[in-house]
Amino acid sequence: MSPDPATLVADRLAIADLVHAYAQGVDRRDPEAVAQLFTEDGTFVAFATPGATTPTSRSQGRAEITRAIGMARHYRQTTHTIGNHLAEVRGDRASGETRCVAYHVLGEEGAETLLVWHIRYLDTFARQPEGWRFHERVLRVDLVSDQPLRAG
């Protein structure tokens, strides 16, 4: 039984909103808000090195996810820019892939470096009474580049 198109489209929008809210929450340095986007038992797995076969970190549950996302505070600033996003809904579950270019500022004022991560998020989502949430988010850094923030 296929869902009607209106429901499918509303689900897809809610899932895209979730993915965008994650990026917004990280850049706002609000790791608690980000952790609320996961299910109670949600998992966040990061592969921070291109081609890595073992994860850099694995966090389960909102307390651990809050801690992991809070690590972004080590950067002076971040801007996570979401690009292409695809998801497939199957009833109360969904899976998706999202591209993000994440810019991180680090270093002394006036001599900052811009560290750029080209990320793919591989997600599973679960429909909860309060809306769609991440059940598992796998962050894969595909490519890393860096440059002085200001050349001039």
Added chain:
Amino acid sequence: MSPDPATLVADRLAIADLVHAYAQGVDRRDPEAVAQLFTEDGTFVAFATPGATTPTSRSQGRAEITRAIGMARHYRQTTHTIGNHLAEVRGDRASGETRCVAYHVLGEEGAETLLVWHIRYLDTFARQPEGWRFHERVLRVDLVSDQPLRAG
């Protein structure tokens, strides 16, 4: 009274289209078309310096907005790339936040600089008989970077 999901989704798409049409219009150097995306009495406020507490410029009404957007002509070229976009609809009003990476080319041919603005647009939208329009667009530059356009 909640709107039905189909209406909500159609409103969200129309608002996202408006945000994307703005970027397209700026890059096409068509400030008159951009001004038409605002309500008659619409406002455009720009904070062009990261962390600024007073606006760099404030334009109200389509004539002033046309003039403000027309300033992009000072660059040889721009490419505004829209990333994450979130909006919340309440009847005939909506508000939203959008991330954009705006690339600006300046300088002499063969020695151009690429000036990159990481922008957050904080918007309110109004439903008009002809569709959704910006009621107020606040542009905040979060981060500025620059580099030579061509290193090679």
Added chain:
Amino acid sequence: MSPDPATLVADRLAIADLVHAYAQGVDRRDPEAVAQLFTEDGTFVAFATPGATTPTSRSQGRAEITRAIGMARHYRQTTHTIGNHLAEVRGDRASGETRCVAYHVLGEEGAETLLVWHIRYLDTFARQPEGWRFHERVLRVDLVSDQPLRAG
């Protein structure tokens, strides 16, 4: 006769998905999958130089498109990041414009260059029994920049 809003929104989502699947397929180096996103007689035209008036390449049909997309294998890696996307649906046809920042890695390991193409895709789409497909995709490189992948 206007389509009902739910159908229009479902069409727009399917078309956006197609545009995002193209980017995903190119980055996965799966040119056969990308070619399947076109109609049988689909056309892919690339203008790889900013301001070019004659195309760099023109490919018609899935075999030629597979070959053209396969050229991306000459780069060590690519990340195509989709930004603003607009489309207009008229029955079983649609047209649209999409911005993409495409990052290409080339050069020797440890001394890679990051070549960045700011792309506009100008597309026509056709509704097929199996879903929306590209009828013609015109790739226009608006701006090229490059930099060392790692400055540090």
